[in-house]
Amino acid sequence: MTAKTLYDKLWDSHLVRQEPDGTALVYIDRHLVHEVTSPQAFEGLKLAGRKPWRKDSIVATADHNTPTHDWDKGIRDPISRTQVETLDANIREVGAKAYFPFRDTHQGIVHVIGPEHGATLPGMTVVCGDSHTSTHGAFAALAFGIGTSEVEHVLATQCLVMKKARAMQVAVEGKLGRGVTAKDIALAVIGRIGTAGGTGYAIELVGSAIRALSMEGRMTVCNMAIEAGARAGMVAVDETTIDYLRGRQFAPRGELWDRAVAYWLTLRSDAGANFDKVVALDAAEIKPQVTWGTSPEMVTTVDGKVPDPAQISDPVKREGAERALKYMGLAPDTPIAEIRPDKIFIGSCTNSRIEDLRAAAAIVKGKRVAASIKLALVVPGSGLVKRQAEQEGLDRIFTEAGFEWREPGCSMCLAMNDDRLEPGERCASTSNRNFEGRQGAGGRTHLVSPEMAAAAAIAGHFVDVRKLV
């Protein structure tokens, strides 16, 4: 028998049919739904007189538009409110396995609540009208973002028409230094292969540094596979995966649990399986990362400097760097440690889980946010994360330091609600995209780990968190 990659196994086990040219019909187990990319799909379904194929595959929540404060006042923006109410109505009509509407105690970012309820399981195909669906690959699921037409396609047929991607292995061997995190692995990989480096690939992350990560850390790395251009990132099942899932609400129990675990433990690449591309990183050499530009590949280390575009030979890249520095208001060769954020954002589907909040709180504890910081926000990924953090007293650590402790949601990662940067404001952000205007028109984003964001909040400028932990 030929040795198979994890991706081969996931692909093969979901093939309904395949044309000779490779065009395949792939079965979808879990369909995550949020308010922004679904209304047109539900409308299309209805207009065509079609019924949803399997409503118990749907897990839905409202996260992108929802405010993170004054929940008792509802959603003030009427357009946002309409979108959230449209999701309420669509789920009421169509049904779902689970729906966590605005203000529900289990509501949260769709990529946080799926795993924490055990709605994401190994061996599944998981889709959502959201590019960060790659997050769920941390559970050895084949998980990827889709557009609204495909949301409608899955609603109507429980399948997608697609072709198999190529397989890339990213191997991170060795031990991460203290203060170096999953986020730094993700940014270091993107810095190495570029934001288009993974285009056309499904990435499997392997190696002792990946195995040593918690499920939260693995989710952070898989979450950012899409920033490397790969629709899917994934990690094989091991005891860490099984331990995380045991007892979760939608995870199997009893005899079914044992059967499931036996199967799940086969979800790893066979020895000698062939990858189309292999990238290797030494964990010990990865330093805390900070982006300086307007694409996640525009990244360097905390002890580094903003590059000088004049030194870049490729004309398209040089112009890109010049444009980015102008937008970011940075001069060439500025040391990263001299960059001073105006705002701090700890949150997003990349870094808003309990472990992220614990790590940030450990840096902040007993200190004060620098006077130059206009706003420091902590937005937990879900109601459950928020409750857990409050039980551990993390909320008090943050608020006593001068952070604001908010309600869960996507918040300032994409600024569809009121949480945003004003033009020219600079942010140390634990989110995933530093695109122009992403966190607010004219806003300037530096992507970092939760520890690095917390340290920048206290110091008022970026600092090497390795010196603090």
Next chain:
Amino acid sequence: MEKFVRREGLVAPLDRANVDTDAIIPKQFLKSIKRTGFGPNLFDQWRYLDHGEPGMDNAKRPLNPDFVLNRPRYRGATVLLARDNFGCGSSREHAPWALLDYGFQAVIAPGFADIFFNNCFKNGLLPIVLPADVVDKLFREVEATPGYRLAVDLENQSVTTPDGEEFRFNVDPFRKHCLVNGLDEIGLTLQHADRIRAFEDKRRAEQPWLFE
């Protein structure tokens, strides 16, 4: 979906790499529950000098004269010439909806992000991958030649310049078939409903925990 066989039109060059879908259509316009009306806000933050919000009268907003689509010579363009990794970032299908609503019918680039590329086909917007040196040459020709037009022939898989120079491109046969015939992909998939049901039954028996 409208059929796409052969189109010919004015070309506009957008000379920057890694154009993300946040730039193509900023998030504040994603609050709409419709598929239409995104054209006036295509590239909103580059195209206008003020900050755009839904509900504004876009005709009264100050245009950025430096942005390429605002130059009179590119008015009415239907082919967008772009750089590598066009459409990266968010999966928002509002990006192809906005490009189509503005009037674009095809985008030519050395490479596209996967989800955006996929979304284009679902809506009858043709993304064409040409080698970087060919795209370079087209950028030079477009910028040097006011009124520069390209003919895009999906059936023949070719792009033809005003001088008659022809560049062939690859396209997935199934996607081409759907686009040339304007087919509804969901309808095609539902022709295999029995196969899907049989697959599902087998899966339910093997992994019942997925169906609880």
